[in-house]
Amino acid sequence: MAGSTYVIFLPYYQTIMRKSIYTLLSLLVAAFLIIAVLVWIAPAPNKQANGFNRYYLHPLPLPAIGTIPATNILDIVGADDSLFYFSIVQQPSGVIATSFHPGAQTDTLNIPLQASFSNAVSAYFFTQVNNRHITVFGYNLPVIYNTSRTDSSLHTFTNLSAGGFSQGYLLRDGKHFILRKLNISEKDQLFIRANTENDSILTENGLSELHRDGGMSTDGTLTYDRQTGLLTYIHFYSNRFFTFDSSLQRISNSHTIDTFTVSRFEVAANKDENKQVYTNAGPDQMVNGFSCADNNKLYVQAKLKADNEDEKLFNEHCVIDVYEISSGKYLGSYYLDIPAHTKVNQLFVQGDKLVVHCADNIYAIQLAH
Template structure:
């Protein structure tokens, strides 16, 4: 009996050691030279001037109206608002949503605020609801769309059109699609990202809308590419981030081929993290270590790269006094405020650009 126990223990130990060896010998872009350098705009990390704890409740930064910032919660009908000034009060309020709609959305939604209106995107249904405060008495507008969920959505500054990155079930890929809330006008652009027929996973990224210019910028997660286009989906320009990875670093699991289920094969090799755009400037969460980065700082503190979209040139980078382990979920810039939504808190940082 003892021999069998020793034998099993030896097997478990050997399996553990094999896993450890594989982890430490697997290719990692942040344990090698990546062929690019960063230029830092400040010598010391930027410190947050205030934080709002998420308390496992805040889902997204929903937007801003003048000097007020809005945050969606795990309940699609409940939002928070704050001026994001030192010592400011956080208010809770409710928007008008039918209970049946709340039930169908569950936690698969995100919210956007534009000019006093609240757009709730049920991306798996797929559906969009435009509504107001429960006290406004205005009926909510609710529209469902053809089968195939969407992963990104932004309402245009006219308040009537919405840009989606939506799954086309026939083509097995995602395309940028401009819709109206009543669903009677749909325009799809197919030439802004390569067709991969993998559900849009290898070309996944963040869609950013610059309300000042009316332009969209889509930044890829798994390569250094980004494109800027207008509301009619006409290409304005192409650019690249400072790293050297021009080809997507994402692989689809062959085991799921032909089953309409898309899964990654192995760990994600993200080149760029979350991003946002404001007044022609793009802010990008850095995921790759530059050759001149301090190894300790890179693995301990978050880095934000800045790009001028008017020239498609890299402007520089800043360290944030936010630990990497806090895990960034979203970036949002308005005026001189950078909001960083992490797992534990929403951090507010003053920036110059």
């Protein structure tokens, strides 16, 4: 009897299971189609008119005049009349130099760092090189090492109060640093000026917006133009930028040519034991990418398509917008012969050469005039 019952009900059971599987698959397909439709019809910055136009300074994408592999290179750290300098991943005491000329060799400069300092900052540091100084910023300690390029015995260690910093520059006087540094009491990043001779600190008054999120929602790029002595801070998530001088006095408020005046970044906060931890609440909606400055010009990686833009060119090439630092005036744009999908980590400009640090290669671009 048990055997015959099993034979009678097995086909019925199989039919029920088959129908359940088909129903589940149908629901999954329907859910996928609904999500696909929502993504397709959702407002996206480059699928709709963004309310601004671009003027191109050269009709064709500017080609690279030289490239080097980005393997083991951390940052572009400076340039002089003929060479560009690069820091090395996890090696604060080494700097690579190259001219980008065809067949040019690379050389390595050794920075006379104490082993204890080098080890302490090896995972978190950035370096700057100019004609007179080499500076290593240990932003997690936070400590700054500054030495003369001609006499390594002339060096200073500047120890700062608790709270790391994310960006900084040695000013052209060789005695002061401008930093964007975490202020523990405000739970946000503020600009400060540190003096290497007497360790005095000047803190900004009203330059930065306070959101008390560690500076995440106002993240951006700090640039320094040694010719004018002016600093500019460009927001990633809105079109705003402002310029200030070495005494932390605001010179001007400006905006990039796009129309997104409100930050496009959301912050989520949670508790990690006794510390407040901030993360982004969703995908980054970047308006501006990385920036650099030289000779009263500001170069900004553009993230949004202009209404008069050739869609094919924009989707295939990196775009750089150029502004006058002293006035904030838009001067025009360039297409670069670098794929638009390439991850750009940094921009650096010296005279008529723009150097672009990407995930795979570092490109030197001759700017057209």
